Amino acid sequence: MGLIQCNDVCKSFGEKVALDHVSVDIPKGKIFGLLGPNGAGKTTLIRIINRITIPNSGSVLFNDRPITQDDVEKIGYLPEERGLYRKMKVGDQAMYFAQLKGMSARDAARELKKWFVRFGIESWWNKKVEELSKGMAQKVQFITTVVHNPSLLILDEPFSGFDPVNAQLIREEILRLKDEGATIILSTHNMESVEELCDNIALINKSHVVITGGVDEIRRKYGNNNVELVYTGTALKPAAGVFDILSDNDDAGRHTAVLALESGYDTNKALREILLQDVTVNSFKELVPRMNDIFIKLVTEEE
Amino acid sequence: MKIRNIKTIISREYMTRVRKKSFLLTTFLVPVLFAAMCILPSVIMLMAKDSDKKVAVVDQSGIVMPYLADTESVDYTDYSTVPVDSMKASFESLGLDALVVISPIDSVAKTVSVSSYSAKPLTIELEEGVCSKVNDAVEDYRLAQYDISDLRQIMDSIKSDVSMSTYILGESGEEKITSSEVYMMISMVLSIIIYMFIAMFSGMVMQSVIEEKASRVVEVLVSSVKATELMFGKIIGVACVALTQFFLWIVLTLVLVGGFSAFVGFDSLMGDPAQTEQMMEMTAQMGGVDMAEMTASMQEQEGMGAVLNTLRDINWAQMIIAFVVYFALGYLLYASFFAAIGSAVENEADTNQLQMPVTVPLLLAFLIAIYAFNAPDSPVVWWGSMIPFTSPIVMLARIPFGVPMWELVLSIVLLVLTFIGCGWASAKIYKIGILMFGKKTTFKDLWKWLRQN
Numbered sequence: 001m002g003l004i005q006c007n008d009v010c011k012s013f014g015e016k017v018a019l020d021h022v023s024v025d026i027p028k029g030k031i032f033g034l035l036g037p038n039g040a041g042k043t044t045l046i047r048i049i050n051r052i053t054i055p056n057s058g059s060v061l062f063n064d065r066p067i068t069q070d071d072v073e074k075i076g077y078l079p080e081e082r083g084l085y086r087k088m089k090v091g092d093q094a095m096y097f098a099q100l101k102g103m104s105a106r107d108a109a110r111e112l113k114k115w116f117v118r119f120g121i122e123s124w125w126n127k128k129v130e131e132l133s134k135g136m137a138q139k140v141q142f143i144t145t146v147v148h149n150p151s152l153l154i155l156d157e158p159f160s161g162f163d164p165v166n167a168q169l170i171r172e173e174i175l176r177l178k179d180e181g182a183t184i185i186l187s188t189h190n191m192e193s194v195e196e197l198c199d200n201i202a203l204i205n206k207s208h209v210v211i212t213g214g215v216d217e218i219r220r221k222y223g224n225n226n227v228e229l230v231y232t233g234t235a236l237k238p239a240a241g242v243f244d245i246l247s248d249n250d251d252a253g254r255h256t257a258v259l260a261l262e263s264g265y266d267t268n269k270a271l272r273e274i275l276l277q278d279v280t281v282n283s284f285k286e287l288v289p290r291m292n293d294i295f296i297k298l299v300t301e302e303e
Numbered sequence: 304m305k306i307r308n309i310k311t312i313i314s315r316e317y318m319t320r321v322r323k324k325s326f327l328l329t330t331f332l333v334p335v336l337f338a339a340m341c342i343l344p345s346v347i348m349l350m351a352k353d354s355d356k357k358v359a360v361v362d363q364s365g366i367v368m369p370y371l372a373d374t375e376s377v378d379y380t381d382y383s384t385v386p387v388d389s390m391k392a393s394f395e396s397l398g399l400d401a402l403v404v405i406s407p408i409d410s411v412a413k414t415v416s417v418s419s420y421s422a423k424p425l426t427i428e429l430e431e432g433v434c435s436k437v438n439d440a441v442e443d444y445r446l447a448q449y450d451i452s453d454l455r456q457i458m459d460s461i462k463s464d465v466s467m468s469t470y471i472l473g474e475s476g477e478e479k480i481t482s483s484e485v486y487m488m489i490s491m492v493l494s495i496i497i498y499m500f501i502a503m504f505s506g507m508v509m510q511s512v513i514e515e516k517a518s519r520v521v522e523v524l525v526s527s528v529k530a531t532e533l534m535f536g537k538i539i540g541v542a543c544v545a546l547t548q549f550f551l552w553i554v555l556t557l558v559l560v561g562g563f564s565a566f567v568g569f570d571s572l573m574g575d576p577a578q579t580e581q582m583m584e585m586t587a588q589m590g591g592v593d594m595a596e597m598t599a600s601m602q603e604q605e606g607m608g609a610v611l612n613t614l615r616d617i618n619w620a621q622m623i624i625a626f627v628v629y630f631a632l633g634y635l636l637y638a639s640f641f642a643a644i645g646s647a648v649e650n651e652a653d654t655n656q657l658q659m660p661v662t663v664p665l666l667l668a669f670l671i672a673i674y675a676f677n678a679p680d681s682p683v684v685w686w687g688s689m690i691p692f693t694s695p696i697v698m699l700a701r702i703p704f705g706v707p708m709w710e711l712v713l714s715i716v717l718l719v720l721t722f723i724g725c726g727w728a729s730a731k732i733y734k735i736g737i738l739m740f741g742k743k744t745t746f747k748d749l750w751k752w753l754r755q756n
Contacts, residue, residue, distance in 0.1 A: 052530075072527060077523065077526040079526070081522065082519060083515075083521070085518065086518060087319075100308060141523075144523070145523075
């Protein structure tokens with residue numbers, strides 16, 4: 001069952017349609033990738049889930065009932081455009097955001113201390129934000145997003161602005177929060193992290209959902225039954241009715257070939273056929289398209 | 304609307320402001336300034352007393368000297384028997400500040416000429432004092448030349464000294480002594496404070512909205528609380544800062560002035576303690592009013608009875624309640640406008656154009672209020688005190704002169720209704736504006752946002 005279900009959500013600003021009958025189902029306890037080119041309507045959808053914006057029509061269900069203002073306390077939102085009060089002390093600021101999310105002052109202080117220790121930034125508590133570097137401020141902002149232990153986390157480009165070390169730290173935290181049962185919406189242009197982190201995705205382009213579903217399922221769906229074969233021996237010949245050879249790279253006797261399987265997708269049959277020929281198989285790998293390629297294909301197809 | 308969220312917002316808005324150095328500085332420096340304004344005239348008077356001027360007089364006419372009686376600040380000594388030249392050479396070594404020489408009487412013009420010599424320039428007070436006394440002497444001398452018997456009695460009986468007593472006929476027909484200057488003064492003070500506070504603190508709201516938008520904090524905020532909660536929390540938080548500052552100003556000024564008077568012990572100089580207190584209170588509220596006017600009225604000893612009567616008769620309770628109500632409503636109205644304007648821009652430089660329709664009525668209200676000091680019953684002032692955009696300031700200017708209850712109620716009801724309408728509209732603009740970036744906002748955009756849902 002989905003934690004968040006958007007049903008036929010429409011939103012327009014004046015003449016401009018931002019979302020056109022958008023339906024997505026965000027499963028509980030999973031990481032959901034929200035993809036799409038700039039200006040596709042992702043931010044509008046996120047704001048509707050956050051109740052910052054009210055849709056013109058359609059409904060948003062949270063835990064199977066219409067979302068209410070009280071539910072926003074269970075959401076943590078890290079917007080793409082980050083911002084903290086520059087003149088305010090880090091600790092006061094974190095306390096403020098935590099309290100706005102419904103935490104008592106005592107709970108907020110206790111939880112924040114934990115997070116500050118985990119990130120190794122206890123000494124920043126009394127610093128003003130303007131004294132911090134951009135990366136440091138991002139860490140503080142991440143903490144303010146997750147401190148109230150939200151059941152839904154919405155992260156918009158969470159890795160931007162972090163160096164590789166800190167990006168890895170954030171990645172691990174995201175996975176840890178998922179293990180603890182949080183549902184995470186990840187909006188990003190970084191397709192590698194989508195492949196690495198996301199269980200499901202929705203691709204939005206020009207105000208509507210182009211495709212939604214499990215990452216593996218989608219990748220396989222857009223795959224074209226190709227496999228990559230690395231072998232040594234004499235050059236492989238195509239086997240009629242089983243596979244065709246699209247390319248074969250001979251690198252001093254070590255071949256890397258791309259085979260297009262025919263007659264469905266029977267890899268065992270293909271392997272048997274290959275072994276009949278005079279070759280030694282080094283590797284046999286299903287060729288699944290990268291999310292990046294699927295993204296580009298789907299978005300440009302619509303042009 | 305969630306009360307808990309609004310409380311959290313109010314307390315942040317309040318705490319970050321009252322902890323600021325600039326707030327502490329103005330809160331503690333302004334009372335020092337006010338207190339100085341109250342205390343200085345007295346101190347100056349004390350100082351002046353200590354350094355009495357000693358003036359030598361060589362009266363060759365023989366008629367002036369009897370008129371030159373010592374005053375509080377000047378001692379005249381008769382050196383008529385000493386030759387002028389030797390006096391000129393020696394008056395300084397005798398410890399005298401100045402030498403005044405009066406010529407013998409010119410028998411044709413029946414007048415004298417006066418010259419003064421001193422190392423340092425004489426004060427105007429001294430010069431005028433000597434001149435007027437010499438004139439008195441010459442006038443009396445000339446009168447005496449007519450040789451009319453009983454002249455003095457005749458002159459005394461002719462002399463007139465008329466002053467006007469102003470009465471206001473109350474509804475029950477009783478007569479009261481009033482002093483219209485007191486009304487003017489209170490009216491001026493009230494409208495200046497209310498104008499200052501509305502302009503200053505609404506501006507602060509706008510600044511803070513712009514800051515949140517420009518630093519992009521706002522998107523996180525509205526993901527936790529409703530935009531309307533944020534806007535009204537901010538407006539109320541800043542209002543609390545205003546009231547705190549106002550309260551501290553009055554208390555600190557009273558403490559400073561009270562402490563100083565007790566320390567130096569010259570209550571007698573300050574006059575009636577009740578009146579002093581009123582004066583201090585008024586001074587505390589003034590902020591930027593012409594100081595000369597203040598001291599002038601403080602020193603104005605004549606008519607003090609009437610002033611005190613007036614002060615006693617003013618309906619202070621009504622005035623204080625009216626002040627609080629009109630400040631609160633006027634501030635709410637303007638602060639919500641300024642919040643909406645702040646939400647529509649990305650930096651303060653862009654506010655100028657959008658601010659115009661809001662600052663113009665505010666300024667207009669102030670101008671009408673100034674007019675009301677002189678003509679509290681003119682139609683412009685009456686309408687100004689009814690129209691909600693000017694009424695907080697103009698009505699406060701009218702109140703000391705007496706305003707019928709129904710007019711007060713009507714004006715407040717209109718103001719409340721306008722606030723509800725404009726607050727709602729501002730919240731709508733604010734809600735959309737704070738998330739709009741990129742293109743510069745025009746009035747057309749604001750109108751579009753207002754109609755969006």
